[in-house]
Amino acid sequence: MDTFEGIPFEGIPDAAFRFYADLEHNNNREWWLEHKATYDSAVKGPLTLLLAELEPSFGAAKLFRPNRDIRFSLDKSPYKTAQGALASTAEGMGFYIQLSADGLLIGGGCHTHTPAQLTRFRNAVDAPASGEALQAIVDDIEAAGFAVEGDTLKTVPHGFDKDHPRAELLKHKSLTAGVNVGQPGWLATPGAPAEVARRWEELRPLVDWIGRHAAP
Template sequence: METFTGIPTAASAFYAELEDNNNRDWWLAHKAMYDAVVRLPLESLLAELAPVFGPAKLFRPNRDVRFSPDKSPYKTAQGAFVSNHEGVGFYLQVSADGLLLGGGFHSTSPAQLARYRTAVDAPVSGDALAGIAQALSESGFSVDGNRLKTVPRGFPKDHARAELLKHRTLSASMHLGQPDWMETAGARNEVARRWEQLRPLVDWTIRYAAP
C-alpha cells in the first residue's frame, strides 16, 4: 500500500466531468484517472486510519439501476464507510463539491430502532445523546438522518427529546469543500480530528443501540 500524500483536487474535477458524461464509454476512457486521483489515494488514507477507526469499505463506483428511474450507470461521488460494528461508524465522501465527513448509524432494523428509542427515552442515556448532538451542532456539524414527521407512538408528543425520538437513523456530517490541506499528507490528521469529534456519537450508538 502506498503512503498517503493527500487527496488530489483532481478528484473533484473528475466527478464534475462525470456529472456531464455519465456513460460507460467516458468511464472506460477515464478509468485510469479514477484509479489515480480517487481510488488509490482514498485506499491509502483509509488504510492509515484503520488502526484507530476500524476497517473501511470503499463503495463501488457503479450504481444499482435495477429499480431506479435514473439509469445513469455511475455514482457521482466516492464514499467510504469505516467501522468495527455493522451499520455504525464513520463516513467519508469525495465529489465535485469536495470533501464531506460524517459519522453515526444507518441501520434501521426494528430491533435496533427499538433499542435506540428506549435509550433516547431514558433520562441518563437520552440526555447524554442530546448533549452529544448539541456539541456537534455547535462545532459546525449538521445533525440529520431519516426522520419521522411526528413522535413515534408510545411516547408523549411533548417529550423532552422529541426531535431525537423522531430519528430512524442518526448521523452528523460536515461539508468541507476543498480546503488547502486536502492535497497534502496533513489531510490524514484533519480527517482523524473530525472523526474524533464524531466518536462520542458512534460510541453512544454502539453502547446503547448497536445493530
C-alpha cells in the same frame, strides 16, 4: 487495499474533484472507461491510502463500489457521482467519508436500522440518563459545525409523549452527522489524515453511544 501497500499518502489531488464534475455531465460507460485511469490514480488510490493511515484509530474502512444499482431506478446513470467509504464499527454504523465535485464530506453515525435496533434506540433516548447524554453529544456536534441528519418521522412515535423533552431525537429512525469541508488546502497534502481524524474524533461520542445503545 493491498494494491497500494507501501505507497505513502501524499494527498488527494484536484483532479479527483474535476473527475466527478466531469462525470456529472458524462455519466456513461464509454466516458468512464476512457477516464478510469484518472479514477484509479486521483480517487481510488489516494482515498485507499488515506483510509489506511486512519485504520489504526478507527478500524478498516471499505470503499463503496462506483457503480450504481439501477435495477429498480428510473435513473439509469451507471455510476455514482461521489466516492464514499465507511470505517464500520457495526453493521450500518461507523465513520464515513465521501468525495465528490462538491468537495470532501466527513461524517459518522448510524444510517440503517432494524425494528429491534429502533426500539432500543427509542428506549435509550427516552431514558433520562442515556437520553440526556445523547442530547449533550448532539448539541456538542452541532456546535462543532456538523449537521445532524437521518431519516425522521414527522411526529413523535406512538407510545411517547408528544411533548417529550427529546422529541426531536425520538423522531429519528437513523442518526448521522456530517460536514462538507469543501476542498481545503490540507486535502492535497500528507496532513489530510490528521484533519479527517480530528473530525472523526469529534463524532466518536455519537458513534460510541449508538454502538452502546442501538447496535445490531
